[in-house]
Each structure stands twice: as structure tokens, then as C-alpha cells.
Amino acid sequence: MTIPSILFALLIALVLGALYHLIRGGDWSHLLAYLVMSTLGFAAGHFIGEWRGWDFFKIGAFNAGMGIVGSLLFLALTDWLIHLPPRAGEE
Numbered sequence: 161m162t163i164p165s166i167l168f169a170l171l172i173a174l175v176l177g178a179l180y181h182l183i184r185g186g187d188w189s190h191l192l193a194y195l196v197m198s199t200l201g202f203a204a205g206h207f208i209g210e211w212r213g214w215d216f217f218k219i220g221a222f223n224a225g226m227g228i229v230g231s232l233l234f235l236a237l238t239d240w241l242i243h244l245p246p247r248a249g250e251e
Contacts, residue, residue, distance in 0.1 A: 161221040161222060162221065165219075165220050165221045166222075168219070168220075168222075169202060169203075169206070169222050169224070169227060170199065172224065172228070172231075173198045173201070173203075173227070174195055174198065174199065176202070176228065176231045176232070176235070177191075177194040177195040177231075178194075180194050180235045181194045184239060190242060193238055193242065194235060194238060194239075197234045197235060197237075197238040198231045198234060198235055199231075201227075201230040201231040201232070201233060201235065202227040202228070202231040203227070203230075204230045204234070205223070205226040205227040205228065205230020205233070206222050206223045206226055206227040206230065208226060209223040209225070209226030209227070209230075210223055214226055216229075
């Protein structure tokens with residue numbers, strides 16, 4: 161994978177994280193969590209797609225479709241974890 165394709169994949173992942181933050185809202189810590197987890201999810205989706213041979217919306221050297229799916233799954237998981245209510249008895 162070339163440097164330009166890695167940068168393009170990173171750009172897609174960061175845009176997805178920023179759009180998710182724009183829709184869901186929150187403070188800067190939520191934005192940082194969404195950006196990091198979107199990037200990790202994109203990479204995980206890409207590598208799982210390559211490992212399993214699932215080619216979905218392939219752009220050059222990277223599997224953009226599976227990367228986007230992984231990114232969205234990680235974003236949903238992150239949002240769920242951020243908004244969990246505290247347990248009873250904890251302050």
C-alpha cells in the first residue's frame with residue numbers, strides 16, 4: 161500500500177469520525193474518541209476484508225467498503241460506551 165492510499169484512507173476515516181461527532185454532538189473529548197475509534201475501525205474493517213477476501217467498494221489498494229463498515233461499527237460501539245449511565249452506588 162502506498163503512502164497516498166494510506167493518507168486517503170486516513171482522510172475518509174477522519175471525515176467519518178467528524179461527521180459522526182457533528183450528528184451526535186458532545187465535547188472535545190467525544191470528538192477525539194470518535195476520530196481515534198473511526199480510524200481504528202477503518203483499519204480493522206480493511207484488514208478483516210482483506211483477510212476474508214471480502215471485496216466491497218475497493219479503491220486502489222484498500223478496501224474502502226469494509227473500512228467504512230468497520231469504522232461505523234466502531235463509532236456506534238464508542239457512542240454506546242460513552243453514553244452508558246453510571247452504575248448504581250458509584251458517584
